[in-house]
Amino acid sequence: MAQHTEQEILDGLGEIIDEIAGVPAAEVTPEKSFVDDLDIDSLSMVEIAVAAQDKFGVEIPDDQLKDLKTVQDVVNFIQK
């Protein structure tokens, strides 16, 4: 699987979160918390994880999804 740059992942997450949760992509910055800053609930996180898997080819298991609190956490997971 080709490696994605941090910027590619951020842009991709921005598009996904805009589509699923209606949060403008520009607000999806690394330090943001999904729950506290972006107001994204657990069911939407499930949708976002599945969409991220389609986009980046990285599966995020349920038991690890709950530990991904910020946008940076997801970026790191996908790059790992």
Next chain:
Amino acid sequence: MSTTEVVVTGLGATTPLGGDVATTWSALLEGRSGIDTLQEDWVADLPVHFAGRIAVEPSELLPRQRLRRLDRTQQFALIAAQEAWQDAGAPEVDPVRLGAVVSSGIGGILTVLEQYDTFRERGWKRVSPFTVPMLMPNGPAAAVALEFTARAGAHAPVSACASSAEAIADAIDMIRTGRADMVIAGGVEAAIHPLNIAAFASMRALSTRNDDPKTASRPWDANRDGFVMSEGAGMIVLESAEHAAARGARVYAVAAGAGYSDDAHDIVLPDPEGTGQARAITSVLADAGLRPSDIAHVNAHATSTPAGDVGETVAIRAALGDSAADRVAVTSTKSMTGHLLGGAGAVESIATVLALHEGRIPPTINIEELDPAVRVDIVRDKPRDLPADAVAAINESFGFGGHNIAVAFRRP
């Protein structure tokens, strides 16, 4: 018995005739049909090629991230409820005194079918995590309760095509028994899908007049051949008269009472003698404290099926008696809207309320040759003025399962 008086203070609708009440009402008075040929490719596989799609798509009104979490029934319910609530003046209300009674006959069937397609094609992980809240039959009631913070209770009585009349009936009760001061009540259906058309067509319930869809819904016509499936929603704000007076609300009509019965005759076919339907009318008169001669107008259930329609007119005559039945003006607005199934009773209650409020009865269109067995006065082709001294009107709704609901409205 002292009974809390319940009044109608807000109306909202999205129908094949228009995206709101005003547009729908003017189309009803003009005698316009909202039925059209469906453009989808799948109609080629079906014996029925037409239906009543709503005039204004929810995607024009709701942001897309809301659309993807709401079944089409919930989208319609919110749009109609928003209009009704604004129409009622969008008052500040104690949330624990506000209720929601919103029905659907079938529930989130489009979500079920779409997600099943997704599951079969792409596996369980691609099934939306919102599938359950979108498909549940109480979804529209819950969505309305959430939107307007209605905490007195949210209910979704289900009785097929009588569902939303039952919602209004139950809402009247909710206010009378003191559980709420205001209730947003109504119903919705969004079921236009090849499987549903196939299912109703398979029971030979749908008109197959593919060459002329706008004349397909023809209640009481001698050559009627079935109903026309439509989608949409109607919502009514009901309120105790005391609460409405205290806030100076405009009152359209008194929601005078409700009558319930069940035929217990056949799971689908109505009792041809109309005994159960007549009992619903007798009950609503008693509940509303009205005499047969008070009923100037009936907005009938009549759906354009060979098996229905006439029995209802027999029931009206039996329940009101000959002298009152000779004077009552009967119409079926389904001739223009098609059959909104679980949304029908609410949209037709709105038409009943407006007939009283505006003094105009919408016509029944498409009757070329009146069924000779019809022995009541049908308002045909053109709207008719309601007599100036008219007191009250009834909306009737019946559903598969033998459910019969009649709701009475009275001039304030």
